[in-house]
């Protein structure tokens with residue numbers, strides 16, 4: 001089973017602080033995502049969604065438990081190997097977009113490919129394709145400060161999807177977007193998964209979770225429910241919160 005997973009979390013705990021101020025952000029979370037699957041994570045504020053995403057992306061290490069990505073146990077990887085795995089195989093869209101201000105949109109998007117040794121011409125062509133998918137290829141040569149919040153978000157999404165990423169991690173990726181653009185972004189993420197990638201999408205909105213194959217519901221750092229019926233996450237929300 002494990003070999004066919006893009007991402008596996010096994011009994012993952014993440015504790016912040018100690019003594020009286022200890023916070024158990026994740027308490028024994030186990031989950032797997034297979035190629036082609038888009039999994040949504042929902043739950044109340046403070047339930048551990050961002051921590052889950054950070055741990056799943058190797059940006060934060062679990063206090064105990066295992067995180068395995070494409071067969072690699074992250075705890076056993078060198079820093080350099082983990083950096084390479086992230087650059088080559090993973091895409092991130094976080095609330096903090098992290099676009100580099102001194103690079104144009106297309107340069108931001110092609111950067112991970114160029115860092116990975118892909119020639120500039122090929123990297124830029126792939127970046128232009130990715131910008132086209134999110135509808136801003138005409139703004140390719142603008143610097144982030146000359147893009148609106150929504151356009152910056154789309155550039156960040158293009159950067160997460162460019163190339164052949166196996167795992168895309170997205171934390172509220174549609175936050176600054178109008179609903180039409182937001183839907184287009186989710187459709188792009190869905191297509192990426194239909195083409196074999198795996199996606200983990202944190203969202204508060206059930207209509208966004210409806211793009212996923214499964215919804216995982218977190219509460220106080222524990223998966224309290226998981227459903228294959230992503231079309232009706234409202235029912236899940238209602239059941240857990242009442």
Ligand SMILES: Nc1ncnc2c1ncn2[C@@H]1O[C@H](COP(=O)(O)OP(=O)(O)OP(=O)(O)O)[C@@H](O)[C@H]1O
Pocket residue numbers: 016017023024025043044045046047048049050051052
């Ligand atoms: N660096 C940290 N130090 C201490 N506590 C932390 C830290 N990061 C997260 N926490 C705590 O861990 C718990 C889970 O936080 P997390 O941000 O993962 O929740 P969330 O579900 O993403 O919340 P939101 O929906 O508000 O973004 C919270 O109680 C939070 O206060």
